[in-house]
Amino acid sequence: DAKTTQPPSMDCAEGRAANLPCNHSTISGNEYVYWYRQIHSQGPQYIIHGLKNNETNEMASLIITEDRKSSTLILPHATLRDTAVYYCIVRVDQGSGNTGKLIFGQGTTLQVKP
Amino acid sequence: ETGVTQTPRHLVMGMTNKKSLKCEQHLGHNAMYWYKQSAKKPLELMFVYNFKEQTENNSVPSRFSPECPNSSHLFLHLHTLQPEDSALYLCASSQDVGERVGYTFGSGTRLTVV
Numbered sequence: 001d002a003k004t005t006q007p008p009s010m011d012c013a014e015g016r017a018a019n020l021p022c023n024h025s026t027i028s029g030n031e032y033v034y035w036y037r038q039i040h041s042q043g044p045q046y047i048i049h050g051l052k053n054n055e056t057n058e059m060a061s062l063i064i065t066e067d068r069k070s071s072t073l074i075l076p077h078a079t080l081r082d083t084a085v086y087y088c089i090v091r092v093d094q095g096s097g098n099t100g101k102l103i104f105g106q107g108t109t110l111q112v113k114p
Numbered sequence: 115e116t117g118v119t120q121t122p123r124h125l126v127m128g129m130t131n132k133k134s135l136k137c138e139q140h141l142g143h144n145a146m147y148w149y150k151q152s153a154k155k156p157l158e159l160m161f162v163y164n165f166k167e168q169t170e171n172n173s174v175p176s177r178f179s180p181e182c183p184n185s186s187h188l189f190l191h192l193h194t195l196q197p198e199d200s201a202l203y204l205c206a207s208s209q210d211v212g213e214r215v216g217y218t219f220g221s222g223t224r225l226t227v228v
Contacts, residue, residue, distance in 0.1 A: 101211075104149075
């Protein structure tokens with residue numbers, strides 16, 4: 001699975017959009033981009049995933065560049081409860097609906113401030 | 115509550131003790147996973163079970179012994195652990211190992227080996 005690079009930490013003001021970048025320059029055509037977050041002392045929580053199109057759900061938006069070498073997770077109106085470690089993971093699609101295991105990196109610690 | 119329940123939440127054990135961690139899900143998922151999260155380290159995948167069969171063991175020492183009696187329950191039996199085994203142990207489940215939507219994690223068991 002391709003390696004991802006994320007900034008170790010970021011701050012965001014409450015109510016503003018949080019934009020979390022991720023570089024995955026060695027991503028392959030059959031690898032999906034996943035985002036999870038882990039609030040202190042809890043298990044990771046799935047946020048969103050995508051292959052090449054931008055995706056949006058009730059939690060966040062995922063913007064993937066056209067060359068797929070980087071992506072940005074957007075939390076449109078960050079709240080204090082969004083303070084967490086955010087993980088960007090690329091995960092291979094082995095075909096026939098079979099994807100590879102979920103391997104976590106160090107992630108980005110997002111601190112939302114009042 | 116995520117639908118994946120881990121017990122106990124906290125455990126302190128001596129190096130000569132034998133204890134077990136329990137994970138339970140009633141999400142109808144067929145794949146279950148054990149992860150280890152040591153302080154200031156990324157999550158490490160330990161074991162993967164699919165339809166009760168172990169499909170992956172990531173070179174985990176034999177003092178950790180998993181058991182999956184059915185698709186809803188996963189145990190991690192611990193014996194003669196070392197202080198460096200102190201960590202947050204996380205259980206996760208997914209519809210199957212090829213699940214694209216994502217894993218559901220429990221809140222973890224915080225293990226301290228003294």
